[in-house]
Amino acid sequence: MLEKTMKSSSTLFQDRFHSYTKRDRCFNIRSLVPFVLTSLFMASILSFFLLYSPLPFSVFPKRDLEIVQNQQLEEQLHIQSQTNHANSSSKSQKNEEEKSCDLFKGRWVPALRESSYYSNSSCSTIPDSKNCFKNGREDSDFLNWKWKPHECELPRFDPRIFLHIVRGKKMAFIGDSVARNHMESLLCLLSQEEIPKDVHKDSEDRFRTWYFPNHDFTLMTLWSRFLIVGEERMVNGTGSSIFDLQLDKVDDDWAKPFPDLDYAIISDGHWFFRVMHLHEAGKEIGCVYCKQPNVTDYNIDFPLRKAFQTAFSFINGCHACRNTVTMVRTFAPAHFEKGFWNTGGFCNRTGPVKEEQVDFKSFDWQVRNIQVEEIERAKEEGKKNGHRFELVDVTRAMLMRADGHPGEHWGNKWMKGYNDCTHWCMPGPVDFWNELMLAVLRKA
Template structure:
C-alpha cells in the first residue's frame, strides 16, 4: 500500500562540493573587436563580452555537474522502499565521497593507515582528493566492496561529526570531554574501506530519509552508545534545537527500559529499548518463597510488541554473554519449565538467537521494516577484566598491526549462520574487526565525573574499556548504517525507473 506524501519541507542547503573546474581564458571574435573602436569604450566592451562568455560556460558546466550527482525523478514510487523513506521533490544530493590519491592494495592494509602518499609527518591527511560520483558509479563501488575491511585514517578536516561537549544528550558514562579526558585525537578518525569510499554522514539528508518514520535501537548499553551517537548527529543538523526532545522529558538514559527522541520538524523518532540478551530475563519460584533469576532462552524480550512496527530496527547483543552467571552457564538458562543445571554458553546463545530469529520471521513485515543486526564491539582490557583491574587508560593511538587483533567471536559466527536461514532479510553491520583496532577510544578512567570513595582511592582499578567516548567510534557505526539506507533507496529507485 502506498503511503501518502506529507507536505514537502523547504529544501536543505546544498552539500558543500568541490570547486568547479576553472575556466580558461577565451578570446573575443574579430567582429566584436571591430564594433568597439573607441579607446575609452574598448576595455568596457571587451570586459562585458568576456564576462558573458565566461558566465555561459560556467552555467553549462554547473548544469553538467549538478546532473551528474543529483537524484532525479523522486516522485512517489510503489516499490518496497516507498514504505521506508519519503523524499521531497527538492531532494538532497548523493553524498560526496572522498578517495585517497593512491588507494592501498588490500594485502598492504593495516589498521592504522600511514601511507606517504596520503599523510604528512604528523600522520594527518595532506593530499586528499574529493571525487564527484554519479549514483550508479557509487553504487557499483559499494556493491563490490567489503565495507568492514579497511583502515582508520586521521581526518582533522571532517571529523568529528559534532563537537565534543556540544550535545547535552550524552550520558556521563560516554562523555569523556566533560569528564576531563585531556586528549581528543581519537575523535578525528574516519573509516576507509579497501576499494571504495563511504560518505560523511549528512544529518539533514538522513532526517529526510526518516521523515515520518521510527528508527529503533534494541539491545544492551553498546546499542545505547550507538543510539546516543545518532541522536547527537541528527540534533547537530537541526537549526531549532528546542524541537529535538525526549518524549517523556527524561535526561538520564541508564535507568528506564526505553527512550524516544522526537525530531518535531521531521515527525520522526529515534528510540532505544534496553534488552541485554534479546530474550527474556525471568524469575522462577524457589524454596521458602524465594525467587530464582533465570534467562528464558525460548521467549522474546518483553518490549518486543512496542517496536515490531518500526520502520528501521537495529539489534545487538553479546557483552552480557561473557560475564557472571551467563558465562558460567550453571542453573541460569531456562526453556519452558526446565532449568539447565549446566549448559554450554555457545549453545545457550544459539538457542536465544533462534528465538530472536523466529520472532523476526513471525512478526516483522519486510515490506514495511528494515532489520539490521550490529555485530560484537571489541573491548580492550589489559591485565584483567572490567571488574578485576583491567586497564586501557594509557592508550592514545589505534592498533597499527592486524596481528594484534582478537580472534573473531564464535558467537557472531553462530549468529551469521542463523541469519542465512531466515526468511526475513537481516542486514549485518559487521563492526567487530574495525572496532578491535580502536583501543584508544574508550572512556577508561574518564567514565564519570564524580567517583565514590572507593573509586577515588583506586581510580585506575575502575575503568571502562568496553564502551566508547562520544563523539567517537559509534558515529562510524551510524555512518555505515547511513550507507546501507542510501544504497537500498537507490536500488529501489532504479528498479522503479526501469518499469
C-alpha cells in the first residue's frame, strides 16, 4: 500500500513538473521577444555608425583616449620590467648558487630512508670480498647516511640519466684495486636500470669489460699500480714487494687503449707505501724506504707527484685523445686503527665521525692535495690543446667514513686474521663516489 502511494505521488509530481515547465517556457519566450528586437535594433545602429563614420572613436575626447592608451602602455612596460628582473634575478641566483656550492665540502647527515641503491639480491656482480653482509657483518647503520654539501643538495644517483649521458661511449677506470672497487659500485648502480654483459676478463681478473647493449655503453677497468712503469723485483721466483719505478715512462697497459676512451677515471696512491727504487732517464735517482748509503732517500710524495705528472703529460700530448674527458678521483683513505694491515690493525666503527674529528694534517690529505694540484696544472695546460680534466674529490668525505670498510668481513680464506680497511663494503659509502661523478659529468 505504501509503495503504491509513493509511486502515485511520484507520478503526480512528474506530471506537475512537466506541465509547469511547458507553461514556464512559453511565458519566457514571449517576454524575451521585445528585448531581442530592441537589442538587434541597437546593434544595427552601432554597426552603421562604425562602418560609415570617418572617425568612429571621436565621440571619446582625444585627450582621454591618449591617457587610457598611455596607462595601458605603462602597465605593459611595468609588467615586462618585473618579468625581466625576476628572470635575471633567478638566473643570477642560480649562477651564484652554482659558484658558491662546493660539492666536495659538507657533512654526513642521517638519511630519511636507507640510502643504499641496491642489495645482495638486486646486484649479482658484488665481489665476495666486498659483500660485507654475506661475510657476516651484522650492523647496517653505516648505510643510513647521505653526503650534504654545505651550500646545496647532492642529487641521488639516477642510472637513467647516467646511461643517457654515456650512450654510445666508452668509459674506463684506471688505477689499482680501489679504482676497481669504484667501478664495481657503478656497475651495481647501473644494473638497476640495465643488466650488462660480461664481455672480457683476463686471467688475473685485473682487466674487465662490461657492455650495456641497450645504451651501447662500454665500461672497463684498466689495472695500473702506479700509472707509470713499475716492475716488482723477484727473489727465487717470488715477489719481493720491492719495485723499480720509471718515473718518466707511462704504463702502456692503460696508455695504449686510452685514445679510444670517451671518459677516463684515474686514481692511485695505495701502492706507493712500499720500498721503491726510483729511475729517471734510465738512471736510478733515489729510493723510498731504502735507507741505503749513497742513495737519495725520498718521501712518498715525490714519486706520487711524478707519476701523476707523467700520466697527465701523456694525455695532454696525445693528439688522438682530445675527445676524452679525464677525471681524477682523489685518494680514498684507509682506516686501520691500532696497527697496519699486517700488524693487527682493524676498523670496526659503525658510523661516520664529524669533520672536526678528522686529521687534515695526515698523509692521506697530503696525497689528495698533490692530486688536486697536479690536475689543476694539467687542466690549464690542457686548455691549449682542447683536453678536458675534471675533479671528483672524495677525500674529505671519506676521511669521515671509517665505518665503510669490510674489516674482518671480507671472506678471505688465505689471509685469515687480517682486516681489510682499505677497500669498501658494497653497498656502502663507496656509492657516494658515483653520485659525485654523475654531478661532475652533468656539468662537463
